[in-house]
Amino acid sequence: MNSGQTLSRFLRESTGQNTLAGTPLASVLEAFSGAAVRLSSQVSQGRQLLSTAATSYNASGEAQQALDLRANQLFISALKESGLCRTLASEESQELLTLNKDAPYLIAIDPLDGSTNAESNLPMGSIFSVYQAPAKEDISKMPFPAGKEQIAAGYFLYGPATMLVFTAGHGVHGFTLDRTTQEFHLSHPGLKIPHAGSFYSINEGYYSLFCQGTKRFIHYCQYPDYETGRPFSSRYSGALVADLHRILLDGGIFLYPASSKYPQGKLRLLYECQPLALIIEQAGGRATNGTMRILDLQAANQHQRTPLLTGSASLVTLAGKIIHPALKAN
Numbered sequence: 001m002n003s004g005q006t007l008s009r010f011l012r013e014s015t016g017q018n019t020l021a022g023t024p025l026a027s028v029l030e031a032f033s034g035a036a037v038r039l040s041s042q043v044s045q046g047r048q049l050l051s052t053a054a055t056s057y058n059a060s061g062e063a064q065q066a067l068d069l070r071a072n073q074l075f076i077s078a079l080k081e082s083g084l085c086r087t088l089a090s091e092e093s094q095e096l097l098t099l100n101k102d103a104p105y106l107i108a109i110d111p112l113d114g115s116t117n118a119e120s121n122l123p124m125g126s127i128f129s130v131y132q133a134p135a136k137e138d139i140s141k142m143p144f145p146a147g148k149e150q151i152a153a154g155y156f157l158y159g160p161a162t163m164l165v166f167t168a169g170h171g172v173h174g175f176t177l178d179r180t181t182q183e184f185h186l187s188h189p190g191l192k193i194p195h196a197g198s199f200y201s202i203n204e205g206y207y208s209l210f211c212q213g214t215k216r217f218i219h220y221c222q223y224p225d226y227e228t229g230r231p232f233s234s235r236y237s238g239a240l241v242a243d244l245h246r247i248l249l250d251g252g253i254f255l256y257p258a259s260s261k262y263p264q265g266k267l268r269l270l271y272e273c274q275p276l277a278l279i280i281e282q283a284g285g286r287a288t289n290g291t292m293r294i295l296d297l298q299a300a301n302q303h304q305r306t307p308l309l310t311g312s313a314s315l316v317t318l319a320g321k322i323i324h325p326a327l328k329a330n
């Protein structure tokens with residue numbers, strides 16, 4: 001795997017450990033990256049082009065920015081054109097969409113995560129998850145299996161640079177967009193999360209809404225202790241992809257736990273937590289709902305929510321023990 005290699009070459013030329021090249025899955029990743037390059041250009045246009053008036057509300061009751069709908073349409077068009085997506089679960093579509101009924105893959109996407117950051121020119125992202133479609137489908141039930149059945153997952157991060165970070169089950173690789181050539185180049189081959197880290201990422205504005213266990217873990221992060229590098233630094237951008245990317249590179253923990261405002265957690269299992277959990281586990285970290293491994297869970301419906309604790313393995317395990325002392329944390 002040669003650093004600097006373009007994504008299109010990586011997806012077309014098979015090398016030793018790169019078994020993805022030339023497969024239909026590589027074509028799906030190529031479709032995603034084409035849509036993301038177009039979306040990145042729109043996102044970087046700045047406020048004058050981002051009409052952020054809420055035009056409608058998604059299934060989770062969140063105001064849909066105009067950019068959310070544009071992002072959704074870009075990914076749907078790219079997947080339709082690929083002919084490889086049978087069923088699509090999108091944050092921005094109320095129901096499951098059937099794109100090509102004989103296609104080989106089930107796909108879940110969050111087309112534009114953190115879109116409320118657009119107005120303040122802060123990072124946003126897109127998240128995707130790919131499953132092999134079953135030979136025959138029982139349309140009466142959710143077709144998506146447990147998260148551990150994903151065959152690929154990743155995210156695009158629209159920050160100072162636009163990045164693609166993905167796994168197809170053989171490690172995590174990061175590509176950075178060269179805006180002059182509109183090509184992604186391999187910039188972070190074989191990403192591994194630091195075993196420990198000094199960042200914790202949680203919306204502390206909800207402190208009063210958290211259970212005692214979560215409050216105890218926040219105190220743990222804030223308590224000075226030289227041995228464990230505490231107090232940790234708090235970082236929270238309001239965009240899951242951006243906050244998780246920092247934890248992936250620098251180590252630490254991201255938490256969106258249950259609260260009295262979100263008793264099941266806010267983040268969605270299928271198209272936010274499971275793809276990111278696959279990335280983090282492939283990079284050597286952990287992802288749980290506080291007691292259970294995220295990848296062992298199976299979404300009962302498209303927009304099911306879950307608490308999420310993810311990042312450096314040791315910290316995620318410790319957080320589970322502090323937050324749920326009575327339960328055997330995963």
Ligand code: P6P
Pocket residue numbers: 113114115116203238239240241256266267
């Ligand atoms: P809060 C964005 O709306 C999002 O789904 C994630 O990207 C982000 O982590 C979370 O919600 C932020 O939620 O309640 O802290 O504003």
